Amino acid sequence: MIYNAQLIKQGAEAKVYLAPFCQRQAIIKERFTKAYRHPTLDKKLTSRRVVQEARCLSRCQRARIDTPTVYMVDTENYLIYMEYIEGCSVREYLVTPEGQTEAAQTKVAQDIGRALGLMHNIDVVHGDLTTSNLLMRNETGGSVVLIDFGLSYVSQLIEDKAVDLYVLERAFSSTHPNTEVMFEQILKAYGESGKASKQILKKLEDVRMRGRKRSMLG
Amino acid sequence: MIALGLEGSANKLGVGLIRHDMTTTPPTVTILANIRHTYHPPPGEGFLPKDTAQHHRSHILQLVKDAMAEGNITPKDISVICFTKGPGMGGPLTSVATVARTLALMWNKELVGVNHCVGHIEMGRQITGAENPVVLYVSGGNTQVIAYAEKRYRIFGEALDIAVGNCLDRFARVLNLPNDPAPGYNIEQLAKKGSKLLDLPYTVKGMDVSFSGVLTYIETNAPALLASGEYTAADLCFSLQETVFAMLVETTERAMAHIGSREVLIVGGVGCNKRLQEMMDQMASQRDGKVFATDERFCIDNGIMIAQAGILAYQTGYTTPLEKTWCTQRFRTDEVFVAWRE
Numbered sequence: 268m269i270y271n272a273q274l275i276k277q278g279a280e281a282k283v284y285l286a287p288f289c290q291r292q293a294i295i296k297e298r299f300t301k302a303y304r305h306p307t308l309d310k311k312l313t314s315r316r317v318v319q320e321a322r323c324l325s326r327c328q329r330a331r332i333d334t335p336t337v338y339m340v341d342t343e344n345y346l347i348y349m350e351y352i353e354g355c356s357v358r359e360y361l362v363t364p365e366g367q368t369e370a371a372q373t374k375v376a377q378d379i380g381r382a383l384g385l386m387h388n389i390d391v392v393h394g395d396l397t398t399s400n401l402l403m404r405n406e407t408g409g410s411v412v413l414i415d416f417g418l419s420y421v422s423q424l425i426e427d428k429a430v431d432l433y434v435l436e437r438a439f440s441s442t443h444p445n446t447e448v449m450f451e452q453i454l455k456a457y458g459e460s461g462k463a464s465k466q467i468l469k470k471l472e473d474v475r476m477r478g479r480k481r482s483m484l485g
Numbered sequence: 486m487i488a489l490g491l492e493g494s495a496n497k498l499g500v501g502l503i504r505h506d507m508t509t510t511p512p513t514v515t516i517l518a519n520i521r522h523t524y525h526p527p528p529g530e531g532f533l534p535k536d537t538a539q540h541h542r543s544h545i546l547q548l549v550k551d552a553m554a555e556g557n558i559t560p561k562d563i564s565v566i567c568f569t570k571g572p573g574m575g576g577p578l579t580s581v582a583t584v585a586r587t588l589a590l591m592w593n594k595e596l597v598g599v600n601h602c603v604g605h606i607e608m609g610r611q612i613t614g615a616e617n618p619v620v621l622y623v624s625g626g627n628t629q630v631i632a633y634a635e636k637r638y639r640i641f642g643e644a645l646d647i648a649v650g651n652c653l654d655r656f657a658r659v660l661n662l663p664n665d666p667a668p669g670y671n672i673e674q675l676a677k678k679g680s681k682l683l684d685l686p687y688t689v690k691g692m693d694v695s696f697s698g699v700l701t702y703i704e705t706n707a708p709a710l711l712a713s714g715e716y717t718a719a720d721l722c723f724s725l726q727e728t729v730f731a732m733l734v735e736t737t738e739r740a741m742a743h744i745g746s747r748e749v750l751i752v753g754g755v756g757c758n759k760r761l762q763e764m765m766d767q768m769a770s771q772r773d774g775k776v777f778a779t780d781e782r783f784c785i786d787n788g789i790m791i792a793q794a795g796i797l798a799y800q801t802g803y804t805t806p807l808e809k810t811w812c813t814q815r816f817r818t819d820e821v822f823v824a825w826r827e
Binding site: 277278305396418434441 | 634639645682684687689691692728731734735741742743763764767768770771
């Protein structure tokens with residue numbers, strides 16, 4: 268279907284291919300239909316997410332936040348063609364000998380915090396922040412790139428941005444035990460780079476209490 | 486080794502007897518009795534803690550007698566008495582715990598307080614034989630996506646506000662559907678006749694889901710939509726199920742992708758919904774996975790699941806001393822140390 272495409276990853280939502288595109292390598296993200304979902308609902312969600320993802324990516328790009336450049340969007344076939352970034356994910360990096368050092372972790376944490384602060388400044392909420400969705404670009408010596416905006420959307424609400432951070436916090440604690448210090452550093456850098464970051468961090472404390480405080484019956 | 490399990494955290498009162506034959510490895514498990522008595526409030530109403538506790542108090546002794554007769558068991562055969570410590574409604578929980586304590590003192594038995602959610606998971610694993618599944622626990626009070634790691638059942642995602650069963654039950658009240666056998670069951674049956682999909686809010690926040698918005702939307706709009714004849718009650722039930730189940734399957738799939746698991750186990754009262762099982766199956770087969778589900782005997786709250794989780798803990802040497810047999814309405818799944826698993 269896509270010329271010379273090589274499947275590199277199958278996630279829960281989409282298949283990711285590497286393929287030649289206009290004399291360069293490109294990433295093609297193809298969302299597939301979900302058999303379990305009602306066709307109308309599936310079509311609504313899938314096409315909305317393709318458009319949202321492309322919009323959020325280009326919104327970040329315009330604000331000079333490092334994200335993959337969008338080359339082309341095919342809304343008929345739910346495809347997004349975008350820049351291929353050579354590098355490893357923060358998740359992979361944190362288990363390398365270099366990634367285990369305090370200095371390296373501090374640098375990455377600051378990078379992440381700053382990137383998230385800038386992203387929230389322009390009201391982009393990522394929606395699925397995990398360490399697998401943060402890449403480190405080889406050509407710049409490991410600066411952080413935000414990827415996979417599949418669940419992202421535009422919102423000015425402090426609530427949404429706080430939940431965004433909470434998702435990352437949970438991803439950190441479940442995939443990287445004993446990295447609380449690193450997450451603190453992320454929040455510190457975030458606090459210094461965002462416009463409304465003080466209020467968002469305060470809201471984050473409310474969000475943290477939610478799951479735990481809930482009464483559970485049944 | 487035989488355990489008696491007493492459950493009454495919500496409107497179901499359950500008594501179960503389970504035998505683990507320790508002479509084989511793994512132990513051979515036999516279910517000796519599994520009986521239940523449900524409190525049904527009138528249509529349009531939910532069950533209130535006070536009335537539910539009253540129901541449990543008036544039926545539990547007979548239920549224990551019936552279970553002992555069915556399993557052909559005398560008190561001296563029982564090794565341990567297990568009861569639900571939480572989470573659940575305070576009144577109903579304490580009514581049942583009081584009986585557990587009394588029996589333990591009378592018959593001179595050890596007690597084990599069990600986390601209700603862990604009971605569901607252990608029963609599901611026992612019945613289906615699922616090894617290490619991602620667990621979707623869906624009931625009237627709980628909605629959690631759970632995976633086991635390092636001696637705990639860890640919560641990957643959960644409902645941020647009301648549980649999915651609560652959302653369905655409350656919509657059943659709007660339509661004045663009977664609470665017998667269960668409001669969710671009646672929604673499921675009605676949904677089979679529906680076909681027209683209403684566009685409803687779809688709220689997934691990362692791994693978490695939210696149902697309060699969907700409920701408010703459908704509650705507010707249902708009367709007008711029904712009056713105009715644009716949608717039937719069946720269409721609304723169908724739309725609600727399709728939407729909320731899609732949210733659940735989506736987050737479960739994401740958890741599977743995240744931890745690289747191919748197995749899903751559905752437990753809890755909503756877990757016996759055939760449409761949910763079917764959707765989960767379609768998702769799983771798209772990624773070469775397998776779905777494990779049980780029927781209403783084990784999905785809906787029961788005493789046997791409490792006996793099962795309790796006996797597993799008891800085999801590792803765990804007991805709850807009498808002064809610690811209090812109940813708690815809030816008891817998270819990940820608070821339990823799972824000593825019986827590798």
